[in-house]
Amino acid sequence: MSLHVIMFSLLAILAIATGVLLVTRRNPVSAAVSLILHFFALSGLYLTLNAQFLAAVQILVYAGAIMVLVVFVIMLLNLGKEQNMRENFNPRTAITIAMSAALIMQLVLTFTGNPTGKNQLSAASEKIGSPAEIGNILYSTYIFPFEAISLLLLVAVVGSIILAKRTVDK
């Protein structure tokens, strides 16, 4: 087994374990910490795929900013342990179960099926994860979607400010 495979296995196990912990913990802070660890494991997996930029941004944005906000809100509201919720069977649950089953089926079929061929990475695509390459692609080939997303984010920022301000005025 090469170092690569060992690293991948460790990180994959960590990712799955923390993912399971995230949904099973009753304490909201424990769940949030599991999610943070999960992001670290994901970032490690990106590193094994040569995607350094994505790995760094994963930690910087998700673990370092978004999850800090989530933990902040949990602490600010001082949420206690989640109460055992009794939920009656309703159509929503049925749809959820059916869609999850379909997803699992698809995953099983994908991983047990015969591989159609081995993809060899070209020399150019091996460097694709570096910041310089991603910058070049984002600002040349994909400039329009990139700008469209930034406009979308701007709209979201303006919208959230308007919503927040309205509650203050009342």
Added chain:
Amino acid sequence: MDAIPAGALILGVKLFLVVNVLLIIAAYLVYFERKISAWMQSRVGPNRVGPLGLFQSFADVFKLYTKEDIVPALVDKKYHMIAPVISIGISMATYAVIPFGEYYVDGVNLMAVAPGISIGLLYLLAMSSVGVYGITLAGWSSNNKYSLLGGLRSAAQMISYELSMGLALIGALMISGSLDLLEIVKSQSGGKWNLFFQPIGFIIFLVAAFAETNRAPFDLPEAEPELVGGYHTEYSGMKFGLFYLAEYINMLTASCMVTVIYLGGWDIPFLYENLAKAGISQGNPLLALIQFGVFFGKLIPLLFFFIWVRWSLPRFRYDQLMDLGWKVMLPLALANILLTGIVMTILQYFGIL
């Protein structure tokens, strides 16, 4: 497979050196802080343990280790124990990418733990933003109103100042053209330090660094008149010591970042050309020592500045802190990027750059 054990050995030695030198420097930083504050307040400061009190910090660490570790009954024990470890672990992890020099043996740069990483700067920013979890979890797990407020303030402060910090760095990045810290230092060689081209960015970064390290005047998470001791109220013994140490290591990290990004790292104009003439070039271990010496020499004034400011300025009020972060620093940092972009475009148009 033969090359890996040698590489692993070199890595192990580097890690051992970095961690231990770091702890010793942090211990002496505590000593210097106490001495400088004493001079500023016409006191004597520590002078009992060893000559000039030089071994005071070690005596303090021994005291902290032998103290009883009191864990209050109603804390969340798991997170209460792990929070100081997160704090110090992450503050030390940043040193994986900081280059202290450029000295090659068999094509391996020996002056950094993991040199030449293409995402070096992003890694530094990521680690400094993740470091807040230690303080936040400590505040939450202590099950104490004051600790919780301290943890909350820390999280809010970190989010507010991280933005200006990252945006202030973009100006320097545009000039250096790389996220690799080694490349950033190289691009500044010969006195072309980013400090001279990015004075606004430099000041914003420095102020944000104060906020990120929770140093006065931004030490609201532990403001003792309002919050008893803030996030470390319920900590005693070496667990408190780890938070204390982490603060000093963070201060050192911030100084290292300023040195690498704005002060040209180990660069001094004309020094290395003249050294090469005198026969000190790649292959001579003296070069590595001189580079580290220059790097360290640039750190000392910065560290002194951190201490100087702490004992000169009163603490901000919370709303002042938020106003400064969002209404002054953030627009300034954005204006700095715009200005840098315009000037660079003009210079490129006339073919100067």
